[in-house]
Amino acid sequence: MTALPKLYIGIDIHKRSWKVHCATELFTGKTFSMSPDPEQLQRYVLKHFSDYEVNVAYEAGCCGYYAHRCFEGYGWTSLVVNPADIHRKGKERHTKTDKIDAQLISRELKDGRLDSIEVPDMEREQLRSLFRRRNDLVKDFRRVKSYIKMQLLYFGIKEPEEFDNDHWSHKYRQWLDDLVFKHPTAKAALESRMRFFRFVDQELRDVSTQLRRYCKTHYKKDYMLLRSIPGIGGIVACGILCELGDLRRFNTVKHLAGYVGLVPSVHQSGGNQKTMGMTPRAHRLIRSYFVEASWQAIRTDPVMQAYYRKHMGKNVKSIIVKVARKLLSRTLAVIKTETPYVVGVLQ
Structure with missing residues (x-):
């Protein structure tokens, strides 16, 4: 059986128009503008690339996931990508137009260097x-x-x-x-x-x-599991469920901490390694919620109080981030094991 040729479509999406770049494995492609209508793009593909396997990508932004769901409904492979994940070479970092953005997305998609963000239902x-x-x-x-x-x-x-x-x-x-x-x-x-x-x-x-x-x-089951953790109140629990979704999709606490942004930013050159504080790439809202929840946790949970006192003498902000990371680990464990947290028990 002969494999179908592949079409790679990069789209720079805006409210009033889309800049689209189509490329295949044999030619670099064509760039054009169109109205923000997934059906119009489908008609174009059916007319010019009817026998192709279609791969499409666009940057996450104000236009949400409507286009993504339409593309998947057409049987295409669709990715919604973080703009920071699109690699720019040399002078591309200093030149930004809609046409260039669409071309970059198409190129990165073709080279297999793009990963989709988590698209919620x-x-x-x-x-x-x-x-x-x-x-x-x-x-x-x-x-x-x-x-x-x-x-x-x-x-x-x-x-x-x-x-x-x-x-x-x-x-x-x-x-x-x-x-x-x-x-x-x-x-x-x-x-x-x-x-x-x-x-x-x-x-x-x-x-x-x-x-x-x-x-x-x-989401009663997960909501009550989260509420069993000292420091996590009703609104914080809702925030976790709304913004992070099902925590079971995270394999490890390191994976979850990287997503939330409770990991250090590190710069290494040769034998010198420098920690630059918390990473700027983060889910800032949820990270702030965990930091605030940590202050409440150390007031109500003896285990957290002991952990906080163990690091007394260091910078207060650094200590509370450590507590927030521990609270994040506890949150993942409670959801994964589906066992409510018991105050005072070392977990």
């Missing part, structure tokens, strides 16, 4: 959108609180000592509502900010409740 992808909405609301919540504090500072208004903290109690909110300014315009500005504050506060509560409820219902 549609249910988890849409759940992830709710989790990310919550994080947008967290940013808005912090921002509006900062604006209100800045207005008080600007007009020289001192807060009562009992309210001088990050917790905005109902009494503090009432105190803000009762503030009197010499002119009504400043009061109108504060009232507007307080209305926005209360709106974001309620939205954040509602979205958080929806997120926890959905994960409890549809």
Whole structure:
């Protein structure tokens, strides 16, 4: 049986247009622009390369995985790749156009140097959108609180000592509502900010409740396993399920730590090796969640407390990263063994 010739398609995807480069094993290829429509590309391939085995790749970005799912539906081999994984030679690093990007993707695909990122199923992808909405609301919540504090500072208004903290109690909110300014315009500005504050506060509560409820219902087993670990609360557990998916796909904790970004960045030349801190290539949101969860873990789990004290005297940031790595290892172990964590038991 004769093997089919292969077609390699690299696409630089944008909202309004795609730059496409098609190459085969015998010729370097052709580059053209088209509307952002997978069906149009399918028609082109059927017309010009009907007897070819089709391989297509594009960079992960704002356009999501819709095109990828369409390509796989056509029976093509499709890859969604991390832009950082596309190798650029010499001057290619200083020259960037849509045409060059499409050609590079096609070339790397043809040479077999590309690996696809993990593409979530549609249910988890849409759940992830709710989790990310919550994080947008967290940013808005912090921002509006900062604006209100800045207005008080600007007009020289001192807060009562009992309210001088990050917790905005109902009494503090009432105190803000009762503030009197010499002119009504400043009061109108504060009232507007307080209305926005209360709106974001309620939205954040509602979205958080929806997120926890959905994960409890549809991913109950993994959700409860994660919640058994000290330091991992409901929102962190939801974040792990939404952003990392099924942790069983990670073979080792080293694999998982590399994905999250809890590994050192190392530079070696000859006999000299230098550690550059945490790697810049990371899932920054989940990494930050694990670091924050580690502070709670060392307060509630004797094993984590002992591990933290063992490294006392070193840089505090370095120690908490070590704790976060241990917490990550514990998270993977709990999911893989499907055994809830027991506080105080060395695992």
